[in-house]
Amino acid sequence: MxxxxxxxxxxxxxxxxxxxxxxxxxxxxxxxxxxxxxxxxxxxxxxxxxxxxxxxxxxxxxxxxxxxxxxxxxxxxxxxxxxxxxxxxxxxxxxxxxxxxxxxxxxxxxxxxxxxxxxxxxxxxxxxxxxxxxxxxxxxxxxxxxxxxxxxxxxxxxxxxxSRKVVKRPVSLKLSKEQREILIGLLLGGLQMESDEERKNHVIYFEFNENSGAHSFWPRGRPMIPKLIHRWLSPRVLAYWYMYGGHRTSSGDILLKLKGSREGVEKVVRTLKAQSMDCRVKRKGTVFWIGLLGSNSTWFWKLIEPYILDDVKDFVKAGCQNTISFGSGSDTDENAADYSDNENS
Structure with missing residues (x-):
C-alpha cells in the first residue's frame, strides 16, 4: 500500500x-x-x-x-x-x-x-x-x-x-427550539427580570445557568440586542415579540417596541429588510419603535399569524390610536431620532 x-x-x-x-x-x-x-x-x-x-x-x-x-x-x-x-x-x-x-x-x-x-x-x-x-x-x-x-x-x-420504586427519569433543562424562540421573542419585547421597589408591578423572573444565552440580552443588568440577533429572528420569535411588545394602529400599521443600542436596532432593521420588510424607526427616550407601514405590515402579519396564540389573536388585531408619528420632524420628543433602513443609501 x-x-x-x-x-x-x-x-x-x-x-x-x-x-x-x-x-x-x-x-x-x-x-x-x-x-x-x-x-x-x-x-x-x-x-x-x-x-x-x-x-x-x-x-x-x-x-x-x-x-x-x-x-x-x-x-x-x-x-x-x-x-x-x-x-x-x-x-x-x-x-x-x-x-x-x-x-x-x-x-x-x-x-x-x-x-x-x-x-x-x-x-x-x-x-x-x-x-x-x-x-x-x-x-x-x-x-x-x-x-x-x-x-x-x-x-x-x-x-x-x-421494589416499589418510582422511575425517576433524568430531567433535561435544555430548551427546545420552540421554547428558545418564544423566550427570544419575549426578551425582544422588553421582558424584564425584576420587580419595582414598591412591588406593585411584577414581571416574570427567569433564572439561567452559566451556559444560557439569555445573558446576551441583559449584560450587567442592562438591555442590549445581541450581535447574533440576525440568526434568531424566526417567524415565531417575531410573533412573540409582537404579542409582548407591539401593537397595531387604527390605520393597520404595526409598531414594535425595542430597547437597546442604535447599532443593535440597525441589525434588527437589516434583518427585517432581508425578509422583504421595509421599516422605519423612531426613538422616544430610551425606547425605539420600529414601524412596519402599509404593505409591510400586511406581509409581517402573514408571516407571524400562524404563531399568534388563539386567546390573543382578536386582541392583537384590534387597532389603537397611534401616538408615534414616523413623519420627519413630527415627533415632539426632543430626543427623537428618525431613520429608515435605506436612509444612508
Whole structure:
C-alpha cells in the first residue's frame, strides 16, 4: 500500500482506514493497519476505533477483543474503545467480563463512564435478569443525570416496580427550539427580570445557568440586542415579540417596541429588510419603535399569524390610536431620532 501511495501522512492513514472500515474491506484494513503501526507514526487511536467498529458490525468479537488489548499496549486508554469492547461483551453475553471493564472505566479517572457506558451495562443486566445490579446502575444514572435509552425504560419500569420504586427519569433543562424562540421573542419585547421597589408591578423572573444565552440580552443588568440577533429572528420569535411588545394602529400599521443600542436596532432593521420588510424607526427616550407601514405590515402579519396564540389573536388585531408619528420632524420628543433602513443609501 505504501509503495502505491508514496509518502503517506498520518491524516492519510486515518482517512483511508476509516473509509475501508466502513466498506468492511477486512483484509485491506488489517494490512494497512499493520503498515501504519510499523511506520511508527502516531496517533493510532482513531484508526483502532474504526477497526474495532468494523469488527463489531461484522460480529467478529474475537478479533475485536484482540484489537482492544493491542490498542491498550500502544495507545493511551480511551473511553471510546472501552465502550466498543464492553458493547461487544454484552452482545455475546459475557456479562462478567463486561462488568469488569465497566468497573475499570468507573475507577479510572482518565477514562470514566458516560451515558453510553451505563446504558450498555444496564442493557446487559436487564437481559440476563440481574435486577439488583440493574437497579444500582439506574441509581448511578439518576445521580449523574444520564438519560436512559427508551427501549430499556419498559423493562426498567417492571424491575423497579418489584421494589416499589418510582422511575425517576433524568430531567433535561435544555430548551427546545420552540421554547428558545418564544423566550427570544419575549426578551425582544422588553421582558424584564425584576420587580419595582414598591412591588406593585411584577414581571416574570427567569433564572439561567452559566451556559444560557439569555445573558446576551441583559449584560450587567442592562438591555442590549445581541450581535447574533440576525440568526434568531424566526417567524415565531417575531410573533412573540409582537404579542409582548407591539401593537397595531387604527390605520393597520404595526409598531414594535425595542430597547437597546442604535447599532443593535440597525441589525434588527437589516434583518427585517432581508425578509422583504421595509421599516422605519423612531426613538422616544430610551425606547425605539420600529414601524412596519402599509404593505409591510400586511406581509409581517402573514408571516407571524400562524404563531399568534388563539386567546390573543382578536386582541392583537384590534387597532389603537397611534401616538408615534414616523413623519420627519413630527415627533415632539426632543430626543427623537428618525431613520429608515435605506436612509444612508
Amino acid at each position: 505504501q509503495e502505491q501511495l508514496g509518502s503517506t501522512s498520518v491524516v492519510a492513514y486515518h482517512k483511508i482506514i476509516e473509509v475501508l472500515s466502513k466498506a468492511q474491506e477486512i483484509e485491506l484494513v488489517e494490512s494497512l493497519m499493520t503498515e501504519f503501526i510499523n511506520s511508527g507514526m502516531k496517533p493510532l487511536m482513531p484508526s483502532y476505533i474504526d477497526l474495532m467498529n468494523m469488527y463489531f458490525n461484522l460480529s467478529l468479537h474475537d478479533k475485536l477483543e484482540a484489537a482492544f488489548y493491542e490498542c491498550l499496549e500502544k495507545c493511551r486508554p480511551n473511553r471510546t474503545i472501552y465502550n466498543i469492547y464492553m458493547d461487544s461483551l454484552v452482545q455475546i453475553g459475557n456479562l462478567d467480563k463486561a462488568e469488569e471493564i465497566f468497573n475499570q472505566m468507573y475507577s479510572n479517572g482518565a477514562i470514566g463512564v458516560n451515558t453510553k457506558s451505563c446504558n450498555t451495562i444496564l442493557s446487559g443486566y436487564l437481559s440476563c435478569g440481574d435486577y439488583l445490579k440493574a437497579e444500582k446502575i439506574y441509581d448511578l444514572m439518576c445521580q449523574k443525570k444520564y438519560a436512559i435509552d427508551a427501549p430499556l425504560m419498559e423493562k426498567l419500569d417492571y424491575v423497579l416496580s418489584l
